[in-house]
Amino acid sequence: MMELLDHLEPVIDLTGQDNMIGLTYCLIKALNRNIEANSIAYYELYKLDEEEHIIVNPLDPQKKRMQIQSIKGLNECLTIGDVVSFCFKESENIRNVYPIFACQDILAFLVVDRSFFIQKEHNYVLKLLRVYENLCLLLSKKERDTLTGLLNRQAFDERINQVLLFYRSSFQRNSDRVNQACLAVLDIDHFKKVNDTYGHLIGDEVLLNFAKLMDKCFRFTDFLFRFGGEEFVVLLNEISEDNAFLTLERFRQSVEENPFPLVDRVTVSVGFTLINEVDMPTTLIEKADKALYYAKNSGRNKVCSYDILIKNGSLEDKGFDSDDIELWG
Numbered sequence: 001m002m003e004l005l006d007h008l009e010p011v012i013d014l015t016g017q018d019n020m021i022g023l024t025y026c027l028i029k030a031l032n033r034n035i036e037a038n039s040i041a042y043y044e045l046y047k048l049d050e051e052e053h054i055i056v057n058p059l060d061p062q063k064k065r066m067q068i069q070s071i072k073g074l075n076e077c078l079t080i081g082d083v084v085s086f087c088f089k090e091s092e093n094i095r096n097v098y099p100i101f102a103c104q105d106i107l108a109f110l111v112v113d114r115s116f117f118i119q120k121e122h123n124y125v126l127k128l129l130r131v132y133e134n135l136c137l138l139l140s141k142k143e144r145d146t147l148t149g150l151l152n153r154q155a156f157d158e159r160i161n162q163v164l165l166f167y168r169s170s171f172q173r174n175s176d177r178v179n180q181a182c183l184a185v186l187d188i189d190h191f192k193k194v195n196d197t198y199g200h201l202i203g204d205e206v207l208l209n210f211a212k213l214m215d216k217c218f219r220f221t222d223f224l225f226r227f228g229g230e231e232f233v234v235l236l237n238e239i240s241e242d243n244a245f246l247t248l249e250r251f252r253q254s255v256e257e258n259p260f261p262l263v264d265r266v267t268v269s270v271g272f273t274l275i276n277e278v279d280m281p282t283t284l285i286e287k288a289d290k291a292l293y294y295a296k297n298s299g300r301n302k303v304c305s306y307d308i309l310i311k312n313g314s315l316e317d318k319g320f321d322s323d324d325i326e327l328w329g
Helices: 002-015 020-034 074-080 119-143 153-168 191-198 200-217 241-257 281-297 306-311
Strands: 039-047 053-056 065-067 084-087 094-102 105-114 180-188 223-228 231-239 268-275 303-305
Touching: 002 020, 002 119, 020 039, 020 105, 020 119, 074 084, 074 094, 074 105, 094 119, 105 119, 119 153, 153 180, 153 223, 153 231, 153 268, 153 281, 180 191, 180 200, 180 241, 180 281, 191 200, 200 223, 200 231, 200 241, 231 241, 241 268, 241 303, 268 281, 268 306, 281 303, 281 306, 303 306
Parallel strands: 268 303
Antiparallel strands: 039 053, 039 105, 053 065, 084 094, 094 105, 180 231, 180 268, 223 231
């Protein structure tokens, strides 16, 4: 009975997590405690196009991107969609690469290097990964907007706090600060008119197409959210203010040039601000929202930076009341 309870402890830890980072951390911790391994690594998989795939260790604060070919065994695992095992000739160590699935697609890889293979431990890893995959699916449903599949407001609260913690860290304070992060609020222009004229089904089609353009135009390292209605938020990571403007402007142009069903032409207004280690999340939202409000009032279909508007005197920095936050309606 006690042995059974010991095996349940990792499952109890996993089911107690309410976000992907915590869930992945608990998975690695459980494996380190319960199997004999020289090293255990986890890599998320991102598809850039039909030929190129990138991997990222989500537990790495820098989120460094690597080519999938840089870790031996990952390409083979992706190709066959099953566990890959091989022996390193130089060290005689054994490597097992386990695919981690989200529905039918590979979400990530678990790489375990051992001095020798133990079938019982291999079976343990397989079973724990099935639990992990099921919990990932549940968390994804909780964090995703049901219409667009983008992250929702609840997920935003978690991600923005992670970003702020990173920029408050001693590592980031002592590093090159040319590339920071930006928070952008996006609002589809005259969306109420779309719903009133064409109905909510067409309105939903516009939202779906808009979300697909977001997935296409922004990087896999950026976080994309739907706050509700026609309001969207983007967290742009590791980017300069100039490049953030160019990225958001390219997206604005993509929306303007994209043919939407029946509606044909849709435009978007965008307000954004640099993220620093001092501001609270609500303050960052309100800064971006003020820039969005300025874009709406000065003709719509444009990108405005809060920080630039403050510098050139177009907006006055009067401070913010955290109890008075409202996105553009």
